Amino acid sequence: MYFESRAEAGEKLASELFEKYRFEDCAVVALNDGGILVGEPVAARLHSVLVMIVSEDIEIPGESLMIGGVSQNGNFVRNSFMTQGEFEGYQNEFFGYFEQLKRESFQKINRLLGEGGTIELDLLRDRNIILVSDGLSEKSSIDVAIDFLKPVRYKKLIVISPVASVATIDRLHITADELHVLDVKANYLDTSHYYDDNNIPSHEESVKKINDIILNWQ
Incomplete structure:
Protein backbone atom coordinates (compact mmCIF):
# COMPACT_ATOMS: atom_id res chain seq x y z
CA MET A 1 0.00 0.00 0.00
CA SER A 55 15.45 11.24 20.08
CA GLU A 56 18.57 10.69 18.00
CA ASP A 57 19.68 7.44 16.38
CA ILE A 58 23.23 6.15 16.93
CA GLU A 59 24.36 4.36 13.78
CA ILE A 60 27.28 2.03 13.11
CA PRO A 61 29.90 3.70 10.86
CA GLY A 62 29.65 2.66 7.22
CA GLU A 63 26.46 0.64 7.75
CA SER A 64 22.80 1.62 7.71
CA LEU A 65 22.38 -0.15 11.04
CA MET A 66 21.22 1.54 14.22
CA ILE A 67 22.95 0.33 17.39
CA GLY A 68 20.54 2.30 19.58
CA GLY A 69 19.18 5.74 20.34
CA VAL A 70 19.35 8.58 22.84
CA SER A 71 16.17 10.21 24.14
CA GLN A 72 15.57 13.61 25.66
CA ASN A 73 16.08 12.21 29.19
CA GLY A 74 19.66 11.29 28.21
CA ASN A 75 19.16 7.52 28.31
CA PHE A 76 20.84 5.36 25.69
CA VAL A 77 18.66 2.42 24.62
CA ARG A 78 20.04 -0.53 22.65
CA ASN A 79 18.24 -1.49 19.45
CA SER A 80 16.22 -4.55 20.50
CA PHE A 81 16.59 -6.08 17.03
CA MET A 82 20.30 -6.54 17.75
CA THR A 83 21.46 -9.45 19.91
CA GLN A 84 23.45 -8.75 23.05
CA GLY A 85 26.49 -10.39 21.42
CA GLU A 86 26.22 -8.21 18.31
CA PHE A 87 25.80 -5.10 20.44
CA GLU A 88 28.84 -5.89 22.59
CA GLY A 89 30.94 -6.60 19.49
CA TYR A 90 30.13 -3.23 17.91
CA GLN A 91 30.44 -1.49 21.28
CA ASN A 92 33.96 -2.85 21.79
CA GLU A 93 35.03 -1.97 18.25
CA PHE A 94 33.63 1.58 18.18
CA PHE A 95 33.44 2.48 21.89
CA GLY A 96 35.06 5.93 21.68
CA TYR A 97 33.11 6.83 18.54
CA PHE A 98 29.78 5.81 20.09
CA GLU A 99 30.46 7.74 23.30
CA GLN A 100 31.20 10.86 21.25
CA LEU A 101 28.01 10.37 19.21
CA LYS A 102 25.94 9.97 22.40
CA ARG A 103 27.27 13.27 23.76
CA GLU A 104 26.69 15.07 20.46
CA SER A 105 23.18 13.61 20.15
CA PHE A 106 22.21 14.72 23.65
CA GLN A 107 23.53 18.22 22.95
CA LYS A 108 21.45 18.37 19.76
CA ILE A 109 18.36 17.16 21.63
CA ASN A 110 18.85 19.85 24.27
CA ARG A 111 19.00 22.51 21.55
CA LEU A 112 15.71 21.23 20.13
CA LEU A 113 14.14 21.09 23.58
CA GLY A 114 14.82 24.79 23.92
CA GLU A 115 12.56 25.42 20.92
Missing part, protein backbone atom coordinates in the same frame (compact mmCIF):
# COMPACT_ATOMS: atom_id res chain seq x y z
CA TYR A 2 1.21 3.48 -0.88
CA PHE A 3 -0.04 6.81 0.41
CA GLU A 4 -0.42 10.20 -1.19
CA SER A 5 0.84 11.86 1.98
CA ARG A 6 1.40 11.28 5.69
CA ALA A 7 -1.64 13.45 6.46
CA GLU A 8 -3.85 11.25 4.24
CA ALA A 9 -2.58 8.14 6.04
CA GLY A 10 -3.24 9.87 9.38
CA GLU A 11 -6.86 10.52 8.36
CA LYS A 12 -7.31 6.78 7.73
CA LEU A 13 -5.87 5.92 11.14
CA ALA A 14 -8.03 8.59 12.78
CA SER A 15 -11.13 6.95 11.29
CA GLU A 16 -10.06 3.59 12.75
CA LEU A 17 -9.63 5.07 16.24
CA PHE A 18 -12.53 7.52 16.32
CA GLU A 19 -15.44 5.35 17.48
CA LYS A 20 -13.47 3.60 20.22
CA TYR A 21 -11.57 6.61 21.60
CA ARG A 22 -13.67 9.69 20.78
CA PHE A 23 -14.76 10.04 24.42
CA GLU A 24 -11.55 8.72 25.99
CA ASP A 25 -8.70 10.79 27.44
CA CYS A 26 -5.82 10.33 24.99
CA ALA A 27 -2.43 11.82 24.21
CA VAL A 28 -0.95 11.47 20.71
CA VAL A 29 2.83 11.11 20.96
CA ALA A 30 4.85 11.39 17.73
CA LEU A 31 8.19 9.61 17.40
CA ASN A 32 9.53 12.00 14.76
CA ASP A 33 8.60 14.98 12.59
CA GLY A 34 7.00 12.68 10.02
CA GLY A 35 4.94 11.21 12.84
CA ILE A 36 3.62 14.69 13.59
CA LEU A 37 2.03 14.78 10.11
CA VAL A 38 0.40 11.38 10.70
CA GLY A 39 -0.62 12.21 14.27
CA GLU A 40 -2.07 15.66 13.60
CA PRO A 41 -5.40 14.44 12.10
CA VAL A 42 -5.65 11.77 14.82
CA ALA A 43 -5.27 14.36 17.59
CA ALA A 44 -7.71 16.67 15.82
CA ARG A 45 -10.41 13.98 15.57
CA LEU A 46 -9.95 12.71 19.13
CA HIS A 47 -9.62 16.20 20.68
CA SER A 48 -6.35 15.18 22.29
CA VAL A 49 -2.99 16.79 22.90
CA LEU A 50 -0.19 16.25 20.39
CA VAL A 51 3.42 16.02 21.57
CA MET A 52 6.71 14.57 20.36
CA ILE A 53 9.51 12.53 21.90
CA VAL A 54 12.81 13.92 20.66
CA GLY A 116 9.52 23.92 22.66
CA GLY A 117 6.83 21.48 21.58
CA THR A 118 8.33 18.52 23.36
CA ILE A 119 6.94 16.28 26.00
CA GLU A 120 6.17 16.63 29.70
CA LEU A 121 5.49 13.34 31.45
CA ASP A 122 2.72 14.85 33.59
CA LEU A 123 0.80 15.53 30.38
CA LEU A 124 0.63 11.77 29.69
CA ARG A 125 -0.28 10.44 33.12
CA ASP A 126 -3.50 8.36 33.34
CA ARG A 127 -4.26 8.75 29.63
CA ASN A 128 -4.32 6.39 26.67
CA ILE A 129 -0.99 7.01 24.96
CA ILE A 130 -1.10 6.78 21.17
CA LEU A 131 2.46 6.41 19.86
CA VAL A 132 2.59 7.40 16.19
CA SER A 133 5.26 7.14 13.50
CA ASP A 134 5.21 7.56 9.73
CA GLY A 135 6.90 4.15 9.43
CA LEU A 136 8.07 1.49 11.87
CA SER A 137 11.14 -0.50 10.85
CA GLU A 138 13.86 -2.38 12.70
CA LYS A 139 15.78 0.88 13.02
CA SER A 140 12.88 2.99 14.28
CA SER A 141 12.86 4.89 17.57
CA ILE A 142 10.17 2.74 19.18
CA ASP A 143 12.59 1.21 21.74
CA VAL A 144 13.68 4.67 22.89
CA ALA A 145 10.06 5.81 23.18
CA ILE A 146 8.99 2.82 25.27
CA ASP A 147 11.99 3.31 27.58
CA PHE A 148 11.13 7.01 27.92
CA LEU A 149 7.55 6.16 28.96
CA LYS A 150 8.55 3.69 31.71
CA PRO A 151 8.00 6.19 34.58
CA VAL A 152 4.51 7.09 33.32
CA ARG A 153 1.31 5.53 34.65
CA TYR A 154 -1.04 5.28 31.67
CA LYS A 155 -4.22 3.43 30.73
CA LYS A 156 -3.15 1.87 27.43
CA LEU A 157 -0.22 2.00 25.04
CA ILE A 158 -1.58 2.15 21.49
CA VAL A 159 0.92 2.14 18.61
CA ILE A 160 -0.20 3.39 15.20
CA SER A 161 1.58 3.75 11.87
CA PRO A 162 0.64 3.71 8.19
CA VAL A 163 3.32 1.10 7.47
CA ALA A 164 5.54 -1.24 9.49
CA SER A 165 7.86 -4.20 9.03
CA VAL A 166 6.78 -7.71 10.00
CA ALA A 167 9.59 -7.94 12.58
CA THR A 168 8.52 -4.70 14.26
CA ILE A 169 4.91 -5.87 14.47
CA ASP A 170 6.05 -9.12 16.11
CA ARG A 171 7.96 -7.14 18.78
CA LEU A 172 5.14 -4.67 19.37
CA HIS A 173 2.63 -7.44 20.06
CA ILE A 174 4.62 -7.97 23.28
CA THR A 175 4.97 -4.34 24.40
CA ALA A 176 1.85 -2.55 23.12
CA ASP A 177 -1.74 -3.01 24.27
CA GLU A 178 -3.11 -2.28 20.82
CA LEU A 179 -1.76 -1.89 17.26
CA HIS A 180 -3.23 -0.04 14.29
CA VAL A 181 -1.10 -0.43 11.16
CA LEU A 182 -2.50 0.06 7.66
CA ASP A 183 0.10 -2.04 5.82
CA VAL A 184 2.71 -4.58 6.98
CA LYS A 185 5.79 -5.20 4.83
CA ALA A 186 7.89 -8.36 4.80
CA ASN A 187 10.61 -6.45 2.95
CA TYR A 188 10.55 -2.94 4.42
CA LEU A 189 12.16 -0.27 2.25
CA ASP A 190 12.97 3.29 3.27
CA THR A 191 9.91 4.97 4.83
CA SER A 192 9.84 7.69 2.16
CA HIS A 193 9.27 4.98 -0.47
CA TYR A 194 5.66 4.58 0.72
CA TYR A 195 4.63 8.23 0.27
CA ASP A 196 4.21 10.35 -2.87
CA ASP A 197 4.65 13.55 -0.85
CA ASN A 198 7.83 13.49 1.24
CA ASN A 199 7.84 17.05 2.50
CA ILE A 200 8.65 16.67 6.21
CA PRO A 201 8.21 19.66 8.54
CA SER A 202 11.23 21.19 10.22
CA HIS A 203 11.29 20.89 14.00
CA GLU A 204 10.13 24.51 14.22
CA GLU A 205 7.14 23.72 11.97
CA SER A 206 6.36 20.63 14.07
CA VAL A 207 6.36 22.77 17.21
CA LYS A 208 3.84 25.13 15.60
CA LYS A 209 1.58 22.19 14.69
CA ILE A 210 1.80 20.96 18.29
CA ASN A 211 0.94 24.37 19.70
CA ASP A 212 -1.93 24.87 17.21
CA ILE A 213 -3.58 21.45 17.57
CA ILE A 214 -6.46 22.68 19.76
CA LEU A 215 -7.42 25.13 17.00
CA ASN A 216 -7.79 22.14 14.65
CA TRP A 217 -10.02 20.00 16.88
CA GLN A 218 -12.94 18.75 14.80
Whole structure:
Protein backbone atom coordinates (compact mmCIF):
# COMPACT_ATOMS: atom_id res chain seq x y z
CA MET A 1 0.00 0.00 0.00
CA TYR A 2 1.21 3.48 -0.88
CA PHE A 3 -0.04 6.81 0.41
CA GLU A 4 -0.42 10.20 -1.19
CA SER A 5 0.84 11.86 1.98
CA ARG A 6 1.40 11.28 5.69
CA ALA A 7 -1.64 13.45 6.46
CA GLU A 8 -3.85 11.25 4.24
CA ALA A 9 -2.58 8.14 6.04
CA GLY A 10 -3.24 9.87 9.38
CA GLU A 11 -6.86 10.52 8.36
CA LYS A 12 -7.31 6.78 7.73
CA LEU A 13 -5.87 5.92 11.14
CA ALA A 14 -8.03 8.59 12.78
CA SER A 15 -11.13 6.95 11.29
CA GLU A 16 -10.06 3.59 12.75
CA LEU A 17 -9.63 5.07 16.24
CA PHE A 18 -12.53 7.52 16.32
CA GLU A 19 -15.44 5.35 17.48
CA LYS A 20 -13.47 3.60 20.22
CA TYR A 21 -11.57 6.61 21.60
CA ARG A 22 -13.67 9.69 20.78
CA PHE A 23 -14.76 10.04 24.42
CA GLU A 24 -11.55 8.72 25.99
CA ASP A 25 -8.70 10.79 27.44
CA CYS A 26 -5.82 10.33 24.99
CA ALA A 27 -2.43 11.82 24.21
CA VAL A 28 -0.95 11.47 20.71
CA VAL A 29 2.83 11.11 20.96
CA ALA A 30 4.85 11.39 17.73
CA LEU A 31 8.19 9.61 17.40
CA ASN A 32 9.53 12.00 14.76
CA ASP A 33 8.60 14.98 12.59
CA GLY A 34 7.00 12.68 10.02
CA GLY A 35 4.94 11.21 12.84
CA ILE A 36 3.62 14.69 13.59
CA LEU A 37 2.03 14.78 10.11
CA VAL A 38 0.40 11.38 10.70
CA GLY A 39 -0.62 12.21 14.27
CA GLU A 40 -2.07 15.66 13.60
CA PRO A 41 -5.40 14.44 12.10
CA VAL A 42 -5.65 11.77 14.82
CA ALA A 43 -5.27 14.36 17.59
CA ALA A 44 -7.71 16.67 15.82
CA ARG A 45 -10.41 13.98 15.57
CA LEU A 46 -9.95 12.71 19.13
CA HIS A 47 -9.62 16.20 20.68
CA SER A 48 -6.35 15.18 22.29
CA VAL A 49 -2.99 16.79 22.90
CA LEU A 50 -0.19 16.25 20.39
CA VAL A 51 3.42 16.02 21.57
CA MET A 52 6.71 14.57 20.36
CA ILE A 53 9.51 12.53 21.90
CA VAL A 54 12.81 13.92 20.66
CA SER A 55 15.45 11.24 20.08
CA GLU A 56 18.57 10.69 18.00
CA ASP A 57 19.68 7.44 16.38
CA ILE A 58 23.23 6.15 16.93
CA GLU A 59 24.36 4.36 13.78
CA ILE A 60 27.28 2.03 13.11
CA PRO A 61 29.90 3.70 10.86
CA GLY A 62 29.65 2.66 7.22
CA GLU A 63 26.46 0.64 7.75
CA SER A 64 22.80 1.62 7.71
CA LEU A 65 22.38 -0.15 11.04
CA MET A 66 21.22 1.54 14.22
CA ILE A 67 22.95 0.33 17.39
CA GLY A 68 20.54 2.30 19.58
CA GLY A 69 19.18 5.74 20.34
CA VAL A 70 19.35 8.58 22.84
CA SER A 71 16.17 10.21 24.14
CA GLN A 72 15.57 13.61 25.66
CA ASN A 73 16.08 12.21 29.19
CA GLY A 74 19.66 11.29 28.21
CA ASN A 75 19.16 7.52 28.31
CA PHE A 76 20.84 5.36 25.69
CA VAL A 77 18.66 2.42 24.62
CA ARG A 78 20.04 -0.53 22.65
CA ASN A 79 18.24 -1.49 19.45
CA SER A 80 16.22 -4.55 20.50
CA PHE A 81 16.59 -6.08 17.03
CA MET A 82 20.30 -6.54 17.75
CA THR A 83 21.46 -9.45 19.91
CA GLN A 84 23.45 -8.75 23.05
CA GLY A 85 26.49 -10.39 21.42
CA GLU A 86 26.22 -8.21 18.31
CA PHE A 87 25.80 -5.10 20.44
CA GLU A 88 28.84 -5.89 22.59
CA GLY A 89 30.94 -6.60 19.49
CA TYR A 90 30.13 -3.23 17.91
CA GLN A 91 30.44 -1.49 21.28
CA ASN A 92 33.96 -2.85 21.79
CA GLU A 93 35.03 -1.97 18.25
CA PHE A 94 33.63 1.58 18.18
CA PHE A 95 33.44 2.48 21.89
CA GLY A 96 35.06 5.93 21.68
CA TYR A 97 33.11 6.83 18.54
CA PHE A 98 29.78 5.81 20.09
CA GLU A 99 30.46 7.74 23.30
CA GLN A 100 31.20 10.86 21.25
CA LEU A 101 28.01 10.37 19.21
CA LYS A 102 25.94 9.97 22.40
CA ARG A 103 27.27 13.27 23.76
CA GLU A 104 26.69 15.07 20.46
CA SER A 105 23.18 13.61 20.15
CA PHE A 106 22.21 14.72 23.65
CA GLN A 107 23.53 18.22 22.95
CA LYS A 108 21.45 18.37 19.76
CA ILE A 109 18.36 17.16 21.63
CA ASN A 110 18.85 19.85 24.27
CA ARG A 111 19.00 22.51 21.55
CA LEU A 112 15.71 21.23 20.13
CA LEU A 113 14.14 21.09 23.58
CA GLY A 114 14.82 24.79 23.92
CA GLU A 115 12.56 25.42 20.92
CA GLY A 116 9.52 23.92 22.66
CA GLY A 117 6.83 21.48 21.58
CA THR A 118 8.33 18.52 23.36
CA ILE A 119 6.94 16.28 26.00
CA GLU A 120 6.17 16.63 29.70
CA LEU A 121 5.49 13.34 31.45
CA ASP A 122 2.72 14.85 33.59
CA LEU A 123 0.80 15.53 30.38
CA LEU A 124 0.63 11.77 29.69
CA ARG A 125 -0.28 10.44 33.12
CA ASP A 126 -3.50 8.36 33.34
CA ARG A 127 -4.26 8.75 29.63
CA ASN A 128 -4.32 6.39 26.67
CA ILE A 129 -0.99 7.01 24.96
CA ILE A 130 -1.10 6.78 21.17
CA LEU A 131 2.46 6.41 19.86
CA VAL A 132 2.59 7.40 16.19
CA SER A 133 5.26 7.14 13.50
CA ASP A 134 5.21 7.56 9.73
CA GLY A 135 6.90 4.15 9.43
CA LEU A 136 8.07 1.49 11.87
CA SER A 137 11.14 -0.50 10.85
CA GLU A 138 13.86 -2.38 12.70
CA LYS A 139 15.78 0.88 13.02
CA SER A 140 12.88 2.99 14.28
CA SER A 141 12.86 4.89 17.57
CA ILE A 142 10.17 2.74 19.18
CA ASP A 143 12.59 1.21 21.74
CA VAL A 144 13.68 4.67 22.89
CA ALA A 145 10.06 5.81 23.18
CA ILE A 146 8.99 2.82 25.27
CA ASP A 147 11.99 3.31 27.58
CA PHE A 148 11.13 7.01 27.92
CA LEU A 149 7.55 6.16 28.96
CA LYS A 150 8.55 3.69 31.71
CA PRO A 151 8.00 6.19 34.58
CA VAL A 152 4.51 7.09 33.32
CA ARG A 153 1.31 5.53 34.65
CA TYR A 154 -1.04 5.28 31.67
CA LYS A 155 -4.22 3.43 30.73
CA LYS A 156 -3.15 1.87 27.43
CA LEU A 157 -0.22 2.00 25.04
CA ILE A 158 -1.58 2.15 21.49
CA VAL A 159 0.92 2.14 18.61
CA ILE A 160 -0.20 3.39 15.20
CA SER A 161 1.58 3.75 11.87
CA PRO A 162 0.64 3.71 8.19
CA VAL A 163 3.32 1.10 7.47
CA ALA A 164 5.54 -1.24 9.49
CA SER A 165 7.86 -4.20 9.03
CA VAL A 166 6.78 -7.71 10.00
CA ALA A 167 9.59 -7.94 12.58
CA THR A 168 8.52 -4.70 14.26
CA ILE A 169 4.91 -5.87 14.47
CA ASP A 170 6.05 -9.12 16.11
CA ARG A 171 7.96 -7.14 18.78
CA LEU A 172 5.14 -4.67 19.37
CA HIS A 173 2.63 -7.44 20.06
CA ILE A 174 4.62 -7.97 23.28
CA THR A 175 4.97 -4.34 24.40
CA ALA A 176 1.85 -2.55 23.12
CA ASP A 177 -1.74 -3.01 24.27
CA GLU A 178 -3.11 -2.28 20.82
CA LEU A 179 -1.76 -1.89 17.26
CA HIS A 180 -3.23 -0.04 14.29
CA VAL A 181 -1.10 -0.43 11.16
CA LEU A 182 -2.50 0.06 7.66
CA ASP A 183 0.10 -2.04 5.82
CA VAL A 184 2.71 -4.58 6.98
CA LYS A 185 5.79 -5.20 4.83
CA ALA A 186 7.89 -8.36 4.80
CA ASN A 187 10.61 -6.45 2.95
CA TYR A 188 10.55 -2.94 4.42
CA LEU A 189 12.16 -0.27 2.25
CA ASP A 190 12.97 3.29 3.27
CA THR A 191 9.91 4.97 4.83
CA SER A 192 9.84 7.69 2.16
CA HIS A 193 9.27 4.98 -0.47
CA TYR A 194 5.66 4.58 0.72
CA TYR A 195 4.63 8.23 0.27
CA ASP A 196 4.21 10.35 -2.87
CA ASP A 197 4.65 13.55 -0.85
CA ASN A 198 7.83 13.49 1.24
CA ASN A 199 7.84 17.05 2.50
CA ILE A 200 8.65 16.67 6.21
CA PRO A 201 8.21 19.66 8.54
CA SER A 202 11.23 21.19 10.22
CA HIS A 203 11.29 20.89 14.00
CA GLU A 204 10.13 24.51 14.22
CA GLU A 205 7.14 23.72 11.97
CA SER A 206 6.36 20.63 14.07
CA VAL A 207 6.36 22.77 17.21
CA LYS A 208 3.84 25.13 15.60
CA LYS A 209 1.58 22.19 14.69
CA ILE A 210 1.80 20.96 18.29
CA ASN A 211 0.94 24.37 19.70
CA ASP A 212 -1.93 24.87 17.21
CA ILE A 213 -3.58 21.45 17.57
CA ILE A 214 -6.46 22.68 19.76
CA LEU A 215 -7.42 25.13 17.00
CA ASN A 216 -7.79 22.14 14.65
CA TRP A 217 -10.02 20.00 16.88
CA GLN A 218 -12.94 18.75 14.80
